[in-house]
Amino acid sequence: MAGMAIETPAPGPSTDGSRPSPLPYDALLLYSFGGPNKPEDVVPFLRNVTAGKGIPDARLEEVGEHYYGFGGKSPINGQNLALKAALEAELAARGIDLPVVWGNRNWEPYTRDAVAELADLGAQRAVALVTSAYSSYSGCRQYREDLALTLEARGELGEHGSTGIQFDKVRSYFNHPGFAQANVDAVVEAYRELADGTGAHLVFVTHSIPLTMEAASAVSGATYSAQHLDLAGVVAERVAAELGHPVEWTLAYCSRSGPPSQPWLEPDVNDHLGELARAGTRAVVLSPIGFVSDHMEVVYDLDTEALATARDLGLTAVRAGTVGTRAPFVAGLVDLVLERAALARGEDVAEESVGSMGAFDSVCRPGCCRRRDGEDSGVPALCSTGLYT
Ligand SMILES: CC1=C(CCC(=O)O)c2cc3nc(cc4[nH]c(cc5[nH]c(cc1n2)c(C)c5CCC(=O)O)c(CCC(=O)O)c4C)C(CCC(=O)O)=C3C
Ligand SMILES: [Fe+2]
Secondary structure (H helix, E strand, O other): OOOOOOOOOOOOOOOOOOOOOOOOOOEEEEEEOOOOOOHHHHHHHHHHHHOOOOOOHHHHHHHHHHHHOOOOOOOHHHHHHHHHHHHHHHHHHOOOOOOEEEEEOOOOOEHHHHHHHHHHHOOOEEEEEEOOOOOOHHHHHHHHHHHHHHHHHOOOEEOOEEOOOEEEEOOOOOOOHHHHHHHHHHHHHHHHHOOOOOOOEEEEEEEOOEHHHHHHHHHHOOOHHHHHHHHHHHHHHHHHHHHOOOOOEEEEEEOOOOOOOOOEOOOEHHHHHHHHHHOOOOEEEEEOOOOOOOOHHHHHHHHHHHHHHHHHOOOEEEEOOOOOOOHHHHHHHHHHHHHHHHHHOOOOOOOOOOOOOOOOOOOEOOOOOOOOOOOOOOOOOOOEOOOOO
């Protein structure tokens, strides 16, 4: 064999497990919410987010102040760049050649910038990975609509979908083992920050949504809140096992908006901390399982507001980290991309999950994640069984 060149195997299904295939995909779209980078961006960003959504002006001014309090700069863009770098490193470590392009629904680089970049790269079939782990209009269909509208604006939306780059989406991954494990690790670390964590109550926190959106999210397999409760049970059980003592837990919500007359998921985390304190709880760990990184809702609504509430109530409180770029999370995302690729190739794959719900759909089912039950807004959406399903 001496003198023979060592050939790099051509990309394709691996025979020895060392070089898994991303085919048929030739690019990965890291698809996020976006946030302002400087004070002048704040108002235009808020206009983008709230276009046609009836958020009261008072709420917008309040949210604007949250951003100005942090110099007009949301942490989310830096966090997405860090996640992009971590994904690139993980892909490279596994010998997978798949460029990662970043785009946002509400700020630069916009979805249209990302699609243009994908086109420049010559991409023909891309897989989208959204930075929302749960299934609801906000974390699923709203991204799929935005992608369809972006292609439409490029003149690339036909009767049955994109006539340009084809897009598939990674399933909602709240119950993927990687996301679960990264949250377990973060919560265990938070408990270890407490002098005595044995009696500390674990409060999982996520973004509130209107009850109409909650009801409509059921079509994806289980409602948004039920998805959180299922994951929370798994995380709490594993945390208790690692710490060697029982852990009592609950789920609370933050970042409510909309008019006061419109019901949203409750209890609000601040009210909930009050209830816990009145019931005799002395210490809490707050785990923001609804968010993948420490963006504005986390650094303002939890670190600023909820931790102050806890202090006022005399509670000792520690905020657990978000999954961010933790290794089990990043490795799990790459596993999910490979799973989606294998499904696209028509292969049988074990779609891994924790908890009781099983893997969510990789191709969204009809009616999945509408804003309201039964609503047909007439807005096209990709990555489903049909453009208007
Ligand atoms: C479920 C959910 C997630 C979690 C999933 C995910 O992570 O994607 C999320 C994330 C985010 N939400 C964000 C910001 C905002 N969300 C708003 C408004 C709303 N969010 C909603 C839901 C969600 N939102 C809903 C039902 C509304 C009402 C209007 C509507 O129906 O759309 C508003 C308007 C003002 C206000 O109402 O607060 C802002 C400014 C940022 C950026 C943060 C940063 O800059 O660091 C991020 C990551
Ligand atoms: Fe939001």
